[in-house]
Amino acid sequence: MKRLDQVLAADGVNAELELVIKDVMVACKDIAYKLSQGELAGILGATEDENVQGETQKMLDVISNDLLKDILVANPYVRGVGSEEEDYTIAANSDGKYLVTFDPLDGSSNIDVNLSVGTIFSVLEAQDDTAGDNQEVFLQTGRKQVAAGYVLYGPSSLLVMTTGKGVNLFTLDTNIGEFVLTKEALQIPEDTAEFAINMSNQRFWEPEMKQYIDDCLQGEEGPLGKRYNMRWVASMVAEVHRILIRGGIFMYPYDSRDPSKAGKLRLMYEGNPMSMIVEQAGGASSTGRMDIMDVQPEGIHDRVPVVLGSKNEVAKVVAYHK
Ligand SMILES: O=P(O)(O)OC[C@H]1O[C@](O)(COP(=O)(O)O)[C@@H](O)[C@@H]1O
Numbered sequence: 001m002k003r004l005d006q007v008l009a010a011d012g013v014n015a016e017l018e019l020v021i022k023d024v025m026v027a028c029k030d031i032a033y034k035l036s037q038g039e040l041a042g043i044l045g046a047t048e049d050e051n052v053q054g055e056t057q058k059m060l061d062v063i064s065n066d067l068l069k070d071i072l073v074a075n076p077y078v079r080g081v082g083s084e085e086e087d088y089t090i091a092a093n094s095d096g097k098y099l100v101t102f103d104p105l106d107g108s109s110n111i112d113v114n115l116s117v118g119t120i121f122s123v124l125e126a127q128d129d130t131a132g133d134n135q136e137v138f139l140q141t142g143r144k145q146v147a148a149g150y151v152l153y154g155p156s157s158l159l160v161m162t163t164g165k166g167v168n169l170f171t172l173d174t175n176i177g178e179f180v181l182t183k184e185a186l187q188i189p190e191d192t193a194e195f196a197i198n199m200s201n202q203r204f205w206e207p208e209m210k211q212y213i214d215d216c217l218q219g220e221e222g223p224l225g226k227r228y229n230m231r232w233v234a235s236m237v238a239e240v241h242r243i244l245i246r247g248g249i250f251m252y253p254y255d256s257r258d259p260s261k262a263g264k265l266r267l268m269y270e271g272n273p274m275s276m277i278v279e280q281a282g283g284a285s286s287t288g289r290m291d292i293m294d295v296q297p298e299g300i301h302d303r304v305p306v307v308l309g310s311k312n313e314v315a316k317v318v319a320y321h322k
């Protein structure tokens, strides 16, 4: 079986980018191990701190963030890093050209109940010599990503990633401590009858989203003419992974709970990397009104409404917004 480094080399990834990706994986393997120890390692539960988004940090949010940050800041090819758990971007090496943003632990409300969580990462190239502690150098659209991926910590730990040449799935072989290729060229089915959305926010959605979900719920008798199933894991990584394997549509739309926020999910380390993966696997990804990867970020923690998954179903949701 092929190892991650062999696949990256075959895809023509240069040695510098390969080392950046490998360092992300060193941290992810450590996170996978810590998660598998759970209560035994005494690292479950919350800290007393909040992140810049005003969310209480779990102990594992902080530990995962430190693992990724420390290894990447020491990498000679990394200019800077940006994280959900860091208020500001952090400078690494002024000669490095890669910028890495990450959500160190996604779906963190699942940690204490022993359900799936993940790590999401995105890699951009610096376009000038701006230092990594100036967020301006990061503010590029998702189209500029040179690599994106996630690690899903579930019954097995999986890496799903792309460098723009399709999407590959690797499984962590804990015997050898390596991610090995277990599925090549993932393709999302174009049609689906399975949606994922947090229905408890229904009354706060825009009318377009309310209408689409109302129509889904009418099943065969409704305008969409099919009976839908629903899933909600509350972990975007697990949700996107299910969609990559069997199709589906995932939505975290704009809602009016806090009108100043464009959505719950963050553009640069949730929306963009997941959009690159989904598009590379033949799916689609939109805010409902434009492609997520065309949204120009204005800040490292910008939020974005997210609608992604099976191409034809995403097109239907976009049509409701026209
Ligand atoms: O708690 P809710 O509203 O169901 O939101 C769940 C969503 O929030 C997230 O957990 C946000 O990510 P973080 O856990 O990294 O903050 C997504 O993974 C998930 O899709």
Ligand SMILES: [Mg+2]
Residues within 6 Å of the ligand: 103, 105, 106, 107, 236, 270
């Ligand atoms: Mg997240």
Ligand SMILES: [Mg+2]
Residues within 6 Å of the ligand: 061, 084, 103, 104, 105, 106, 107, 108
């Ligand atoms: Mg997170």
